[in-house]
Amino acid sequence: TQLLEQSPQFLSIQEGENLTVYCNSSSVFSSLQWYRQEPGEGPVLLVTVVTGGEVKKLKRLTFQFGDARKDSSLHITAAQPGDTGLYLCAGAYFGNEKLTFGTGTRLTIIP
Amino acid sequence: DTGVSQDPRHKITKRGQNVTFRCDPISEHNRLYWYRQTLGQGPEFLTYFQNEAQLEKSRLLSDRFSAERPKGSFSTLEIQRTEQGDSAMYLCASSFGPKNTEAFFGQGTRLTVV
Numbered sequence: 262t263q264l265l266e267q268s269p270q271f272l273s274i275q276e277g278e279n280l281t282v283y284c285n286s287s288s289v290f291s292s293l294q295w296y297r298q299e300p301g302e303g304p305v306l307l308v309t310v311v312t313g314g315e316v317k318k319l320k321r322l323t324f325q326f327g328d329a330r331k332d333s334s335l336h337i338t339a340a341q342p343g344d345t346g347l348y349l350c351a352g353a354y355f356g357n358e359k360l361t362f363g364t365g366t367r368l369t370i371i372p
Numbered sequence: 373d374t375g376v377s378q379d380p381r382h383k384i385t386k387r388g389q390n391v392t393f394r395c396d397p398i399s400e401h402n403r404l405y406w407y408r409q410t411l412g413q414g415p416e417f418l419t420y421f422q423n424e425a426q427l428e429k430s431r432l433l434s435d436r437f438s439a440e441r442p443k444g445s446f447s448t449l450e451i452q453r454t455e456q457g458d459s460a461m462y463l464c465a466s467s468f469g470p471k472n473t474e475a476f477f478g479q480g481t482r483l484t485v486v
Contacts, residue, residue, distance in 0.1 A: 267414075292473050303376075303463050303477035304415070349414050353473040359405065359428060360465075360475055362414035 265352055267363035274340060275371050282335045282366045284350035289330045291355045298347040298365075340370045374398060376478035378464050384484045385454055392450045393481045397466030404447050405475060406439055407463040408432065415463055421447060422469065454485045 268283045284293070292311045296304035308317050310326035310333060317324045321344075323336040337344055347367050351360040377396040385391050397404045402423050407415035418437070419429045423444035433439075436454075441447040451458055461482050465475040 265414075294474060296477075301480075301482070303378075303465075303480045306474065306476060309474045351414075351475075358469070358473055359417050359420050360473060361417065362407075365412075365414045367412075 265350060265361055265363040267348075267350060267366050269366060270364065271367050271369075273369040273371060276341060277339055280337050280340055280368070282337075282348055282368070284333045284335075284352075284363050286331050286352060288354055290352040291330075291358070293326060293330075293333050293350060293352045294360065295324055295333070295335055296349040296351060298349060304349055337368075340368075342370045342372050344368060345370050376464055376466055376476055378462075378478035378481050380481055381479060382482045382484075384486060387456060387485055388453055390450065390452045391454060391483065392448055393462055393464075393483075394446060394448050395464030395478060396446045397464070398476060399445075401466035401468050401476075402444065403467045403469030403475075404441055405465040405467070406447070406449050407465065409461045409463055409480070410459075418449075451483075454483075456485045459483055459485045 266285050294309045295307045298304040308324045313328045313330045315326040321338045325334050347365045349362055349365045351362045379394045405420040406418040408418055409415040417430050418433050419439050421441040424441050436452045439449045461480045463477055463480045465477040467475045
């Protein structure tokens with residue numbers, strides 16, 4: 262069974278602070294996505310990373326894929342209340358192309 | 373709107389009743405996924421289709437659950453003899469696949485079994 266662990270599980274910080282969320286697996290991903298989900302809604306795709314060591318930026322969000330393609334991180338600079346939500350990583354493994362989701366990081370930004 | 377559409381958004385049913393949910397994927401996507409999400413958890417995989425073929429079913433999908441995608445377009449997920457433990461958000465997603473796993477989700481169907 263492939264397990265995808267996210268940390269921290271909960272994070273509450275003040276507006277303007279920086280934060281990093283982690284996603285780790287014992288297996289190699291063929292690709293990895295990050296999603297944000299708000300209460301009562303479906304997850305919304307933020308980014309896809311495919312290449313080991315890849316870094317992608319989306320405004321104040323920076324996504325990095327580990328060199329070995331077993332882990333990923335999401336860094337948010339100068340967090341804003343609109344960043345509040347559940348952040349999910351989801352990976353596809355070679356030979357098993359369905360997405361496996363992590364347990365999520367619930368982020369709260371305090372104004 | 374050309375995104376993934378799910379119907380209904382909310383369903384309240386009595387224990388023992390059957391329910392059916394519908395998902396309309398993005399039109400050019402040939403992969404369609406069903407996930408279940410309970411409060412505070414990430415989505416759990418249930419099943420997926422490549423066109424009309426059901427390629428994989430999770431062990432979570434008991435014999436009370438059945439999914440179809442008869443013409444390779446929309447899909448239905450039926451739960452028979454619902455139990456309180458079936459209460460969850462049921463999410464549908466589609467992707468261009470098979471090499472592209474970038475999945476786009478619908479807004480989900482919230483099922484409450486009373």
